[in-house]
Structures are given as structure tokens and as C-alpha cells.
Amino acid sequence: MRVRVKICGITRPEDAIAAVQCGADAIGFILWSQSERYIAPAAVRRIVKLLPPFVHAVGVYVNPDKSWVEESCSAAGLSLLQFHGDESPEFCAQFCLPYIKAVRVRAELDLVQYARQHEHAQGLLLDTYTAGKPGGTGQVFDWKLIPATMSLPWILSGGLHPGNIADAIKQTRPLAIDVSSGVESAKGIKDVTKISAFMQGVKSCEDLQSS
Numbered sequence: 001m002r003v004r005v006k007i008c009g010i011t012r013p014e015d016a017i018a019a020v021q022c023g024a025d026a027i028g029f030i031l032w033s034q035s036e037r038y039i040a041p042a043a044v045r046r047i048v049k050l051l052p053p054f055v056h057a058v059g060v061y062v063n064p065d066k067s068w069v070e071e072s073c074s075a076a077g078l079s080l081l082q083f084h085g086d087e088s089p090e091f092c093a094q095f096c097l098p099y100i101k102a103v104r105v106r107a108e109l110d111l112v113q114y115a116r117q118h119e120h121a122q123g124l125l126l127d128t129y130t131a132g133k134p135g136g137t138g139q140v141f142d143w144k145l146i147p148a149t150m151s152l153p154w155i156l157s158g159g160l161h162p163g164n165i166a167d168a169i170k171q172t173r174p175l176a177i178d179v180s181s182g183v184e185s186a187k188g189i190k191d192v193t194k195i196s197a198f199m200q201g202v203k204s205c206e207d208l209q210s211s
């Protein structure tokens, strides 16, 4: 099966269109107002209307109020939720959309146990731990910390870019990958040349993926 790709931190329609034309499977929108990549739900909705069917519109939240998720996910027209903070499994599972749970990988965290706790998640998004920054850091974590087996599908994230994506896929064999900083020219502004080079890197691993 080919590796699925989510391009996160989209704020402009033209970047969403470029990502989809390059083969992205999911587009991520940061619905956490403290991010430089924040986008308001009404603006998300305008972009979502441009997406073809079967491309996921993912809303990214960090320790949100229940009411904010309810209000924004319906206003934005999301198809998938991504919780990127310390949300409990019960909190994440209470909405009418499927969710993925982001986890910031560090040696002292038991990912196998974490996956078991989030049994209702569609998958775990493995991201880099940086104190004080929930996500979108552009930093890589130590891929050796990924367990050989987990009870949930997982998505590789954190510091991926055109120059390391092929190695990342070869070394970790992820189901899916997620990128933000590595395909940007500035925070929230994507660079089509970088998106295209990133997707070429993914495609260069296709033989490996189907073997």
C-alpha cells in the first residue's frame, strides 16, 4: 500500500490546490489560535469547498474546549479531527468525527501503552517533543524510539522535508506521513517546489512500499 501524505498548516487556497495536485491525501488546518499557522473556520470552509472528494480536511486542535471543536468542525466542514495536546481518550472520542491523536515522542513515554489507551483513534501521529511547542516545530525525533508493533496505525511526523523523506520512509516504514515546516517558505506559506520535491521523495519509495 502506498504511503499516505498529509500536508499540514495550510492557510491559503492555492497551497491546498498545489498539495492536492502533487498527490496529497489530506490537508491539515491549525485551529489553535496561538499558532502562526492558525486559520479561522470560515476560511477553512472556503478551502475545503475546493478539495476533491476523498481528500481529508483535518482540523488540528490543542487542548480545545468541547464547544470550540463542535462549533469549528461544523463551520469548517472537516472530515477528520487531530488532537495535538494532552486530551484524554474520552475527550477525543466524544465528537461525531473520527480522530487521530498526536503524541510527542520521548524516551520516557510508553507508546505501546499510549496506543492502547487511545483505542478509538484512527491512528497515532508521532511528532517531535520540544518543550513549550505543541507541534509544527520542524524538528526530527529519534526514529529508533518507534516500537516495532503498536495496536494502532501510525503516521510519521516531525521535521520531514524533501531531503530526508526517502530515508525516513525506508527506515521507519510508516503507513502515512505528515509535513508542515519542511514544505514552507514562511510559517503558513507553502512552497510548491518543496511540496513537489517532497512528493517525489515519497514516490521514489513506491517499490519499497508495495514489497
Ligand SMILES: O=C(O)c1ccccc1NCC(=O)[C@H](O)[C@H](O)COP(=O)(O)O
Pocket: 008, 009, 028, 030, 032, 035, 036, 037, 060, 061, 062, 084, 127, 134, 135, 136, 137, 138, 139, 157, 158, 159, 160, 178, 179, 180, 181, 182
Ligand atoms: O503547525 C503548527 O503550528 C502546530 C501548532 C500546534 C499544534 C500542531 C501544529 N501542527 C501540527 C502538525 O500536524 C504538523 O504538521 C506536525 O507537527 C509536524 O510539523 P513539522 O515538524 O513542522 O513538519
